[in-house]
Amino acid sequence: xxxxxxxxxxxxxxxxxxxxxxxxxxxxxxxxxxxxxxxxxxxxxxxxxxxxxxxxxxxxxxxxxxxxxxxxxxxxxxxxxxxxxxxxxxxxxxxxxxxxxxxxxxxxxxxxxxxxxxxxxxxxxxxxxxxxxxxxxxxxxxxxxxxxxxxxxxxxxxxxxxxxxxxxxxxxxxxxxxxxxxxxxxxxxxxxxxxxxxxxxxxxxxxxxxxxxxxxxxxxxxxxxxxxxxxxxxxxxxxxxxxxxxxxxxxxxxxxxxxxxxxxxxxxxxxxxxxxxxxxxxxxxxxxxxxxxxxxxxxxxxxxxxxxxxxxxxxxxxxxxxx
Amino acid sequence: xxxxxxxxxxxxxxxxxxxxxxxxxxxxxxxxxxxxxxxxxxxxxxxxxxxxxxxxxxxxxxxxxxxxxxxxxxxxxxxxxxxxxxxxxxxxxxxxxxxxxxxxxxxxxxxxxxxxxxxxxxxxxxxxxxxxxxxxxxxxxxxxxxxxxxxxxxxxxxxxxxxxxxxxxxxxxxxxxxxxxxxxxxxxxxxxxxxxxxxxxxxxxxxxxxxxxxxxxxxxxxxxxxxxxxxxxxxxxxxxxxxxxxxxxx
Numbered sequence: 001x002x003x004x005x006x007x008x009x010x011x012x013x014x015x016x017x018x019x020x021x022x023x024x025x026x027x028x029x030x031x032x033x034x035x036x037x038x039x040x041x042x043x044x045x046x047x048x049x050x051x052x053x054x055x056x057x058x059x060x061x062x063x064x065x066x067x068x069x070x071x072x073x074x075x076x077x078x079x080x081x082x083x084x085x086x087x088x089x090x091x092x093x094x095x096x097x098x099x100x101x102x103x104x105x106x107x108x109x110x111x112x113x114x115x116x117x118x119x120x121x122x123x124x125x126x127x128x129x130x131x132x133x134x135x136x137x138x139x140x141x142x143x144x145x146x147x148x149x150x151x152x153x154x155x156x157x158x159x160x161x162x163x164x165x166x167x168x169x170x171x172x173x174x175x176x177x178x179x180x181x182x183x184x185x186x187x188x189x190x191x192x193x194x195x196x197x198x199x200x201x202x203x204x205x206x207x208x209x210x211x212x213x214x215x216x217x218x219x220x221x222x223x224x225x226x227x228x229x230x231x232x233x234x235x236x237x238x239x240x241x242x243x244x245x246x247x248x249x250x251x252x253x254x255x256x257x258x259x260x261x262x263x264x265x266x267x268x269x270x271x272x273x274x275x276x277x278x279x280x281x282x283x284x285x286x287x288x289x290x291x292x293x294x295x296x297x298x299x300x301x302x303x304x305x306x307x308x309x310x311x312x313x314x315x316x317x318x319x320x321x322x323x
Numbered sequence: 324x325x326x327x328x329x330x331x332x333x334x335x336x337x338x339x340x341x342x343x344x345x346x347x348x349x350x351x352x353x354x355x356x357x358x359x360x361x362x363x364x365x366x367x368x369x370x371x372x373x374x375x376x377x378x379x380x381x382x383x384x385x386x387x388x389x390x391x392x393x394x395x396x397x398x399x400x401x402x403x404x405x406x407x408x409x410x411x412x413x414x415x416x417x418x419x420x421x422x423x424x425x426x427x428x429x430x431x432x433x434x435x436x437x438x439x440x441x442x443x444x445x446x447x448x449x450x451x452x453x454x455x456x457x458x459x460x461x462x463x464x465x466x467x468x469x470x471x472x473x474x475x476x477x478x479x480x481x482x483x484x485x486x487x488x489x490x491x492x493x494x495x496x497x498x499x500x501x502x503x504x505x506x507x508x509x510x511x512x513x514x515x516x517x518x519x520x521x522x523x524x525x526x527x528x529x530x531x532x533x534x535x536x537x538x539x540x541x542x543x544x545x546x547x548x549x550x551x552x553x554x555x556x557x558x559x560x561x562x563x564x565x566x567x568x569x570x571x572x573x
Contacts, residue, residue, distance in 0.1 A: 070488075072456065072463055097483040101465045104418070104450040108457035113419055113534030116448045129538060134446050138340040139349070141446075142538040185462040185492035192486045199484035205572070229573060240502075247468065247503035248482055253336045253444055254360050254502055262572040273336050279546060283570040285562065291551070298546050301565055305555035313559045318573065321563065 001032040001126075004088035004149075006079060007040040007051065007059065008098055012068075014046050017094030017202065019054045019161035021154050024121060025092055026055035026162050031123040032090075038169070039082035041075045043068035045171060052169030055162045060085060060174035069187035070098050074178050076105035081176035083110065088149050090128050092121075095153035096201075103153045114151040115143050119158040119259075119280070128152070136253035136276035156202045157259050158280075192246075198232055200249065205231030205262045208251055208278075209239060212267020212288060212307055216244035221311045222266055228318040234258070234278075236268045252277035267307045270295030287311060324379040324435035324494075326369040328403065329425055329455075330362040332387055332394040333445040340542065347537045348414055349445075358394045361440025363401075363507035364500035368470055369438050370402045371505065375472075379435075380404045384428055386421055386528050388412055399518035400510035406521070409528035415446065419534035422454035427529060429459060434495060436477070441466045441499040452499035462492035468503040 003025045007018040018038075025036045038056035040048055041064070048059045062078035064071075079102065083091060091106065093099040095117040107114035115130035119140075122129050128150045134141045145151075200206060207229065209222040219233070226233045235245040237252050251258055253273035263281035268274060270286075270293055278284070279298050286299035287310050296302045303310055334340075334354045341350040366383075373379045383398040383406040385391050395406045409424050429437055437459070442449035449465070456463030464479040468487060471478045475494045480487040482501050510518070552558045552565060566573045 072453065073460075076457060097466060097481070100449050101453045101463075104453035105457040107419055107450065107534070108422060108454035111419070111534075113417055114448075114450055115535065116418075116450060132447075133543070134540070135334070135338070135340050135349075136336075136444060136447060137543060138338075139342070139540055140543050141540050144536045144538050146533060146536055182460070183462050183493045185464055185490050185496070187488055188491050189489045190486045191480060191489055202484060247501070250502070257447075262566070262570070272339070279543070283566070283572045284546075284549070285566070296549070296551065298549075300546075300549040300570065301562060302549060302551045303553060303555075303558045303562055304551060305558065309556050310559060313556045314562065317559050317563045321567070321573070 001089045002087045003029055003034065003036050004082055004086050004091045005036060005038050005056065006091070006093045006099065006102065007038045007048070008094055008096060009040060009042050009046040012044070012046045014048070014051060015094070015096065016161065017096050017099070017156045020156065020159040021092045021094050022051065022055040023162040024154060024159040028121060028123060032126065037086040037088065039079055039174065041067045041078050048171045049168045053163065056169040059169050059171045061171055062174045062176055064180065066180060071184060072101060072105050073182065073184055074180065075102050076109050077178035078174060078176045079106045080109050082174055083149055085174065090150045093153040095155050099153050103151055107151050110149065112147045112149060112151060113145050114153070116153050117155045118152045119155050121152060133257065133280065136273070137257055137280055138276050155259065200232050200234055200251065200256050200258055203232035203260050205229045206234045206258055206260045207231050207264040207266065208234035208236065208268060209266045210236035210268030211238045213239065219244065221308070225264065225311055225315045225318070228315045228322065236274050265295050265299070266311055268295055269293045270298065324376060325382060325432060326372065326379065326436045326438060327382050327384050327429055327432055327434040328362070328366050328369050328398065328438045329451065330366065330383055330385045330394060330398050331359045331443045332356050332385070332391040333359045333443050336360070336444060342540050342542065347540050349540070356390065356394065358397050359440050359443045361442060361500055361502070364502065364504045365438035365440050366398055366401050366403060367505045367507040368500055369436065372472060382407065382432060384425060385409070386411060386424055392523060395523055396518050397510060399521045400514045401508055402514060404521065406523045408523050408525045410525055411528040411530060413530060416530050417533055417535040418448045418450035419454060420530040422451045422458060423531050424528040425451065426455055426458040428526065429455065436494060437497045439499045441501045452497055456497040459497065461495050461497050463497040464490045464492055465499040466501040467498050468501050470498065470504060
């Protein structure tokens with residue numbers, strides 16, 4: 001079964017979520033058969049040949065002057081052309097902000113179903129079955145695809161990338177038709193860029209603070225631990241609604257759903273909406289003064305105590321460790 | 324300018340999910356239904372724009388069974404002018420089918436702006452907005468956290484990885500709302516009373532052939548019970564040790 005993978009680039013760099021999607025395509029190809037083809041939309045080649053190592057046998061490059069940044073209609077036209085050119089029966093996208101938007105457009109264009117934000121894919125008797133959390137991870141849905149190709153977007157950090165196993169892939173130009181003069185959304189810039197800091201949904205380690213932190217000025221405690229661990233800062237809904245932290249940091253049902261390898265919850269009691277957004281984390285640590293807080297029910301390791309004493313001590317210990 | 328806001332009825336975020344007897348859908352027993360929280364940002368944005376322009380109409384569009392009319396009424400109570408209810412008995416139709424039915428209704432209305440929430444908090448698909456844009460052939464900005472209309476150009480900031488992407492798109496356009504776009508108003512008593520008299524036009528929803536087959540819906544595997552490492556600062560060395568040696572995460 002021919003599998004196509006959308007390879008997302010930003011600022012001329014292939015993003016790591018693309019490698020994760022390629023990794024899963026390679027694993028699926030082992031049971032469903034290959035080949036695995038990549039498709040990338042860009043203004044110039046972001047070093048695609050190197051992705052052969054990550055699992056792509058061939059990569060189709062859709063080049064257009066406007067493709068340095070996301071262009072929904074244009075990207076969708078290119079990916080649809082790549083589906084046709086590769087004869088793909090399954091198309092995988094990273095479930096990034098760009099990938100989710102694009103995958104839905106391609107599904108509409110091809111008139112086929114899309115499983116969003118999947119955490120597992122399996123080959124069930126030759127057909128693809130996608131596993132995806134719903135109700136903010138309070139339930140898990142399995143879906144199959146009545147029509148071909150099957151489209152799925154893959155949750156960042158839920159799939160392992162393949163590194164350095166193969167040979168450089170062949171990069172070929174992709175011919176596609178698209179009317180760039182039609183009315184379209186144009187990206188004019190970026191604001192509030194957090195200088196190279198990793199996004200919550202793609203972070204390996206997240207340190208989140210809740211109401212127990214007692215005020216925006218005390219979030220430096222959370223930030224310092226996150227820095228020491230090399231992680232990102234998250235927040236509960238209560239502190240976002242109180243205006244202590246920006247919306248982009250909210251973890252939970254009306255915020256981001258995250259699956260880092262380590263999630264540290266500081267002064268977070270563990271409302272059901274918050275738990276929904278982080279219980280798929282590999283390891284959860286809770287620091288809270290209330291031994292009956294619901295967060296301790298999902299935590300692998302808990303420390304009962306005053307966060308204003310425990311967190312600085314933990315930060316110090318971690319710093320010593322990393323020397 | 325006519326603006327359409329697509330709203331979806333979803334279970335309250337406090338809901339403890341139970342699986343129905345078919346093993347594929349949510350057991351609706353005891354569920355409190357609310358308007359999708361992200362849709363409230365969409366409604367608020369449309370109302371604010373109408374107020375700023377001093378003219379126009381805000382039309383609520385919702386798809387579902389008879390029960391969704393309570394959600395439609397709450398959107399009307401916030402200040403929308405009228406509503407179209409696309410009726411169906413299909414439980415949890417897939418996003419492509421929904422987008423098809425919505426697109427057909429939207430084509431008739433020819434709105435300057437179509438608003439949606441960035442995703443519904445039940446199936447978390449985040450598909451219908453960009454699908455509508457593709458079907459209608461209109462520019463689209465998903466996950467808007469700020470919006471400004473400059474003549475016939477919408478200026479939107481989108482919440483993306485690592486920052487906010489700034490986008491300009493000519494009207495007519497499709498925009499999906501993220502938290503942070505605005506502070507949705509509460510319906511006033513006057514608004515609630517007025518909503519009772521506002522028209523809801525009913526039409527059958529044309530969903531077409533299902534694009535996804537739900538094989539199963541299950542509760543997630545529960546996490547194995549963890550343990551309290553200790554109390555206060557004294558627990559810190561042990562915490563660091565287990566994170567290194569047992570969990571191997573730092």
